[in-house]
Amino acid sequence: MSPEHLKIPQATAKRLPLYYRFLKNLHSSGKQRVSSAELSEAVKVDSATIRRDFSYFGALGKKGYGYNVNYLLSFFRKTLDQDELTKVALIGVGNLGTAFLNYNFLKNNNTIIELAFDVDESKVGTRICDVPVYHMDELEEQLNQRDISVAILTVPSHVAQTITDYLVKSNVKGILNFTPARLTVPAAIRVHHIDLSIELQSLIYFLKHYPSSDIQAITD
Amino acid sequence: MSPEHLKIPQATAKRLPLYYRFLKNLHSSGKQRVSSAELSEAVKVDSATIRRDFSYFGALGKKGYGYNVNYLLSFFRKTLDQDELTKVALIGVGNLGTAFLNYNFLKNNNTIIELAFDVDESKVGTRICDVPVYHMDELEEQLNQRDISVAILTVPSHVAQTITDYLVKSNVKGILNFTPARLTVPAAIRVHHIDLSIELQSLIYFLKHYPSSDIQAITD
DNA sequence: ATGCTTATGTGAAGGATGAAACAAAGTCAT
DNA sequence: ATGACTTTGTTTCATCCTTCACATAAGCAT
Numbered sequence: 043m044s045p046e047h048l049k050i051p052q053a054t055a056k057r058l059p060l061y062y063r064f065l066k067n068l069h070s071s072g073k074q075r076v077s078s079a080e081l082s083e084a085v086k087v088d089s090a091t092i093r094r095d096f097s098y099f100g101a102l103g104k105k106g107y108g109y110n111v112n113y114l115l116s117f118f119r120k121t122l123d124q125d126e127l128t129k130v131a132l133i134g135v136g137n138l139g140t141a142f143l144n145y146n147f148l149k150n151n152n153t154i155i156e157l158a159f160d161v162d163e164s165k166v167g168t169r170i171c172d173v174p175v176y177h178m179d180e181l182e183e184q185l186n187q188r189d190i191s192v193a194i195l196t197v198p199s200h201v202a203q204t205i206t207d208y209l210v211k212s213n214v215k216g217i218l219n220f221t222p223a224r225l226t227v228p229a230a231i232r233v234h235h236i237d238l239s240i241e242l243q244s245l246i247y248f249l250k251h252y253p254s255s256d257i258q259a260i261t262d
Numbered sequence: 263m264s265p266e267h268l269k270i271p272q273a274t275a276k277r278l279p280l281y282y283r284f285l286k287n288l289h290s291s292g293k294q295r296v297s298s299a300e301l302s303e304a305v306k307v308d309s310a311t312i313r314r315d316f317s318y319f320g321a322l323g324k325k326g327y328g329y330n331v332n333y334l335l336s337f338f339r340k341t342l343d344q345d346e347l348t349k350v351a352l353i354g355v356g357n358l359g360t361a362f363l364n365y366n367f368l369k370n371n372n373t374i375i376e377l378a379f380d381v382d383e384s385k386v387g388t389r390i391c392d393v394p395v396y397h398m399d400e401l402e403e404q405l406n407q408r409d410i411s412v413a414i415l416t417v418p419s420h421v422a423q424t425i426t427d428y429l430v431k432s433n434v435k436g437i438l439n440f441t442p443a444r445l446t447v448p449a450a451i452r453v454h455h456i457d458l459s460i461e462l463q464s465l466i467y468f469l470k471h472y473p474s475s476d477i478q479a480i481t482d
Numbered sequence: 483a484t485g486c487t488t489a490t491g492t493g494a495a496g497g498a499t500g501a502a503a504c505a506a507a508g509t510c511a512t
Numbered sequence: 513a514t515g516a517c518t519t520t521g522t523t524t525c526a527t528c529c530t531t532c533a534c535a536t537a538a539g540c541a542t
Contacts (some may be wrong), residue, residue: 050471053529059463063442077489086444089489090531097491105490106538128466141361142458151459153466192466216469218462222283224306232472234465236456238362239371242438243279245454246348246373246412249436251270252452273499297519309519310501317521325520326508 054095059151060085061095062118068111077108129156131190131214133205134197135165135175138220142194143170155194157184178205182212191215199223274315279371280305281315282338288331297328349376351410351434353425354417355385355395358440362414363390375414377404398425402432411435419443 050058064085068076078096082089096102096109102117103109119125132139132155143155158175160166166177176184185191193214197205202223209217210227217233219225222240225233270278284304288296298316302309316322316329322337323329339345352359352375363375378395380386386397396404405411413434417425422443429437436452439445442460445453 051528052468055467055471056460056464058467059460060444060457063460079489084444086446088531090533091529093489093491094530101491103490104538105536106488106540108489122463122467123470130462137361137364138358141357144357145458151463153459153462192462192469194462216465218465224280224304226306232465232468234461236458236461237280238365238456239373240276240279240283241454241456242350242373242412242414243282243342243371244276245436245438245452247275247278247342248272248452249412250343251275271498299519308501310503311499313520314500314522321521323520324508325506326510326518328519 050098054098057085057087057091057095058118058122060087061092062115062122062124063151065111065115065118069115073111075108076111076114078103080108124152126152128153128192129188129190130154130192130194130218131156131185132158132173132194132196133160133178133181133209134195135160135162135170136196136198139194139196140170142196143173156188156190159184178208181208185209185212185214192218194218194220196220270318274318277305277307277311277315278338278342280307281312282335282342282344283371285331285335285338289335293331295328296331296334298323300328344372346372348373348412349408349410350374350412350414351376351405352378352393352414352416353380353398353401353429354415355380355382355390356416356418359414359416360390362416363393376408376410379404398428401428405429405432405434412438414438414440416440 061081064081065076078089078092081087081092085092093103096114099117099121102114130153132142135143135158139158139160143158155173158170158173159178159181160175161178163177165175168175185193191214193209193216195202195205195209195217199221200223202219202221203225206217206219206225206227210231215231217225217227217231219233219235220238222237224235227233281301284301285296298309298312301307301312305312313323316334319337319341322334350373352362355363355378359378359380363378375393378390378393379398379401380395381398383397385395388395405413411434413429413436415422415425415429415437419441420443422439422441423445426437426439426445426447430447430451434451437445437447437454439453439455440458442457444455447453
């Protein structure tokens with residue numbers, strides 16, 4: 043059985059896009075080879091962890107040499123499905139939603155917000171950064187028609203669950219949830235929470251309760 | 263030694279603001295008591311994990327009864343320093359930065375963006391949602407004067423490291439980094455990364471490579 | 483060719499986290 | 513008061529993740 047078919051640890055999977063992004067940088071700057079130590083310095087991940095992560099995919103490097111940037115890059119391109127464009131929908135064109143529509147970082151990575159939804163009639167029918175805004179009533183129809191199964195949720199939290207139920211009904215498989223609501227979904231649906239207010243609060247908690255010496259022990 | 267002085271696991275610390283928020287909801291709806299099972303349903307954290315989390319702070323509940331909402335709430339208020347307002351600075355008034363200035367979720371939690379910085383002269387001197395925008399040149403002076411040690415970083419990634427160096431020089435201790443850059447900071451400085459593009463990419467990776475049955479095993 | 487240097491891939495150990503399970507201790511109805 | 517019921521706090525186990533440490537193998541200079 044080839045290594046690619048084994049299940050990758052979740053922690054590793056979360057680092058793959060990070061590696062990929064940095065490898066692209068290396069490539070554009072014309073670098074031919076890279077060691078796990080160099081990579082470690084750049085992405086702030088222990089070099090042993092990097093080698094371990096890579097090893098799940100087989101022996102990608104050469105002892106005494108390191109990794110060939112081109113080879114690694116093309117390998118990750120395949121692994122991360124960067125050849126095909128993944129289309130996602132954005133639900134809720136408020137401040138945060140609009141920021142994402144404007145933000146260019148989504149365009150880099152073969153991921154694109156293809157359409158957005160809102161209930162505000164003044165937004166419906168317009169285009170924001172070339173992304174068309176539809177009314178929520180058209181959610182199921184549009185998502186099915188365009189075969190979109192990933193949604194970014196940036197709606198007010200009190201409607202988050204209701205809209206999530208619509209999303210589930212519309213065959214969405216993954217939700218990037220920026221609302222503070224903890225969503226109830228069937229087990230087959232994957233939800234990633236990004237709770238901005240909790241991130242800020244927990245950062246503050248760590249600062250107040252964990253002395254610098256401890257942080258050294260953790261991050262160094 | 264009282265339990266409050268023991269070090270709390272990082273995973274637990276990250277859940278505390280979540281518990282706190284839900285307890286506030288319970289309180290406003292007039293509920294007097296709550297069990298770990300109820301809490302579990304609401305915040306989607308295993309009830310045993312919740313009891314374990316609470317137990318780091320001592321015996322907060324009563325067997326056969328559960329937890330007193332008021333007591334728990336006031337305990338967490340103290341623990342999370344919710345009595346004092348934590349002031350933070352926002353660096354970079356672009357799309358995302360503006361969204362945060364508009365977003366109300368920061369006002370809830372005794373955390374406030376007190377001022378913002380940018381280099382764009384058309385923004386400097388204005389107020390966005392009542393938050394004054396200063397020029398980057400005034401960073402050190404303003405932060406020291408106002409005794410601010412936490413910053414939200416929403417600048418273009420190519421200037422992220424340079425600005426981070428300024429922040430460190432200005433005695434900032436914690437940075438919430440929304441740029442894709444991996445920042446180099448002294449060990450005593452704490453950085454939390456929120457990398458939106460990586461979150462989206464890893465969500466997509468999980469959807470494509472982890473069958474629903476596995477997700478069931480993980481999240482159910 | 484030779485030997486020194488470099489850097490991988492991985493076994494093993496150590497930590498951290500999550501969840502099952504249950505004794506202990508309280509509640510609550512009668 | 514009593515006994516059935518509830519729910520905690522904790523012990524225990526399992527899993528996942530990270531890091532050390534090093535044998536192994538390849539580069540590289542002479």
